[in-house]
Amino acid sequence: MTTHPTVSASGLTLRYGGTAALDDVSFRLHEGVTGLLGPNGAGKTTLLRVLATAVPADRGAFTVLGHDPGTVNGRREVRRRLGYLPQTPGFHADFTAFAFVDYVAILKELTDRAARHREVRRVLEAVDLSDVRGKRIKRLSGGMRQRVALAAALLGDPDLLLLDEPTVGLDPEQRMRFREVIAEAGQGRTVLLSTHQTEDVAMLCRRVIVMAHGRVRFEGTPAELTARAAGRVWSSAERDPQARAGWRTGLGAFRNVGDPPKDAELLEPTLEDGYLLVLDGEPVEVASA
Numbered sequence: 001m002t003t004h005p006t007v008s009a010s011g012l013t014l015r016y017g018g019t020a021a022l023d024d025v026s027f028r029l030h031e032g033v034t035g036l037l038g039p040n041g042a043g044k045t046t047l048l049r050v051l052a053t054a055v056p057a058d059r060g061a062f063t064v065l066g067h068d069p070g071t072v073n074g075r076r077e078v079r080r081r082l083g084y085l086p087q088t089p090g091f092h093a094d095f096t097a098f099a100f101v102d103y104v105a106i107l108k109e110l111t112d113r114a115a116r117h118r119e120v121r122r123v124l125e126a127v128d129l130s131d132v133r134g135k136r137i138k139r140l141s142g143g144m145r146q147r148v149a150l151a152a153a154l155l156g157d158p159d160l161l162l163l164d165e166p167t168v169g170l171d172p173e174q175r176m177r178f179r180e181v182i183a184e185a186g187q188g189r190t191v192l193l194s195t196h197q198t199e200d201v202a203m204l205c206r207r208v209i210v211m212a213h214g215r216v217r218f219e220g221t222p223a224e225l226t227a228r229a230a231g232r233v234w235s236s237a238e239r240d241p242q243a244r245a246g247w248r249t250g251l252g253a254f255r256n257v258g259d260p261p262k263d264a265e266l267l268e269p270t271l272e273d274g275y276l277l278v279l280d281g282e283p284v285e286v287a288s289a
């Protein structure tokens with residue numbers, strides 16, 4: 001890709017006592033949606049918090065559109081350019097959707113009342129919540145609440161949107177609806193989407209970063225991650241002891257991932273298969289951005 005990266009990070013390191021939550025993390029983010037996959041404790045939330053300038057890294061640096069949050073001015077510029085949806089958004093459940101987003105807009109210093117209300121209506125429309133903007137948040141479904149939080153993150157039309165596991169707890173229909181909204185939000189801006197859902201990444205993302213133990217294990221396209229499992233997924237009547245992972249499918253046969261025996265009946269790999277292999281001690285491969 002030839003465009004300038006929105007985010008350029010190099011050597012980000014952050015330790016909590018003996019744990020390296022981030023261990024020499026380097027990557028670039030470009031326009032579009034990038035998925036951030038990793039098991040529990042991989043460092044995804046920590047990385048988003050660092051990028052959101054909520055906590056500083058111990059070492060390393062990053063820029064957002066060339067602005068360096070290591071300086072006071074740079075930090076202000078970076079904060080102006082980003083929207084952040086944290087893992088547990090702090091809702092005021094008695095507020096209406098409109099009042100909550102308006103409140104966040106006030107915190108973001110949108111001081112002109114008429115302009116602010118226009119902006120609140122715009123972001124609620126963007127997440128398709130115009131019809132329920134007068135409803136109290138406690139009366140909304142989980143999926144709608146997540147969209148309220150996303151609307152708040154979209155205030156001021158940020159160049160960079162950081163979303164921390166926004167689809168957790170949503171049913172398939174709500175997830176699909178949320179995917180549509182994220183895909184729209186990814187038009188003309190850069191989105192980093194932390195998720196456990198490999199399907200979200202396969203369906204939505206232009207690029208994917210896989211983290212484990214605070215390190216980047218893979219960076220590339222979803223197709224490249226899937227390709228890591230090409231020729232390494234096979235079917236068998238019993239669980240193959242050679243497999244790194246294997247489970248009985250609904251049809252009764254075992255689906256195995258790893259190094260197949262000769263003459264194995266190979267299956268079409270999925271992104272999840274590639275992800276499992278990357279996590280399971282595969283050599284680190286960082287494709288060029």
Ligand SMILES: Nc1ncnc2c1ncn2[C@@H]1O[C@H](COP(=O)(O)OP(=O)(O)OP(=O)(O)O)[C@@H](O)[C@H]1O
Pocket residue numbers: 016019020021038039040041042043044045046047
């Ligand atoms: N404030 C903190 N104090 C101490 N340790 C922390 C703190 N925040 C994170 N950690 C540790 O840093 C590591 C990375 O945590 P982090 O929450 O970033 O992972 P994650 O990939 O977001 O996990 P999950 O998918 O469960 O949300 C974990 O070992 C975690 O216990």
